[in-house]
Amino acid sequence: MLGVLFQVKFQGNGASPFEKHDAIISSFVIVLSIYVGTIILGKKFEMKTIEPIRLLSGAMAPILLLLILVPIFGWLLLVLWMFFAATMGWDYLQQLYQKLFCEASDRPPNLPEEGSQELPV
Numbered sequence: 001m002l003g004v005l006f007q008v009k010f011q012g013n014g015a016s017p018f019e020k021h022d023a024i025i026s027s028f029v030i031v032l033s034i035y036v037g038t039i040i041l042g043k044k045f046e047m048k049t050i051e052p053i054r055l056l057s058g059a060m061a062p063i064l065l066l067l068i069l070v071p072i073f074g075w076l077l078l079v080l081w082m083f084f085a086a087t088m089g090w091d092y093l094q095q096l097y098q099k100l101f102c103e104a105s106d107r108p109p110n111l112p113e114e115g116s117q118e119l120p121v
Contacts, residue, residue, distance in 0.1 A: 005069055021068050028064040031057045052092060056085050 018025050038054035041047055063081055067074030 009069060017068060024064055024067050028061060031060045031064065035061060052088055056081075056088065059084075 035054060035057040038050045038057065042050055042054065059081060063074060063077045065074075066077060
């Protein structure tokens with residue numbers, strides 16, 4: 001759907017979107033390649049650990065197109081995407097900490113409770 005709107009927006013203009021928005025289009029191609037690559041790797045090797053990368057890159061691709069079509073809405077979604085990515089990254093780091101340090105040493109995790117301001121020891 002966004003591809004059709006994208007073509008309509010640049011139909012009458014003499015400038016190509018690659019000329020006007022080179023960085024955004026290049027980022028879109030990279031993000032789309034990462035998304036397709038994670039799908040292929042996930043199916044071929046049955047890897048569940050790359051699903052957050054697939055989710056984040058899949059959400060980023062249409063946001064980058066919206067940055068070109070409707071810049072204000074695109075920037076708003078980009079800020080929300082960055083907040084969501086930071087939240088997912090924090091949760092993933094906590095899980096990684098628990099897996100690497102707690103399961104490896106066979107001791108119970110010493111993670112802080114929800115809402116606590118303590119850092120894990």
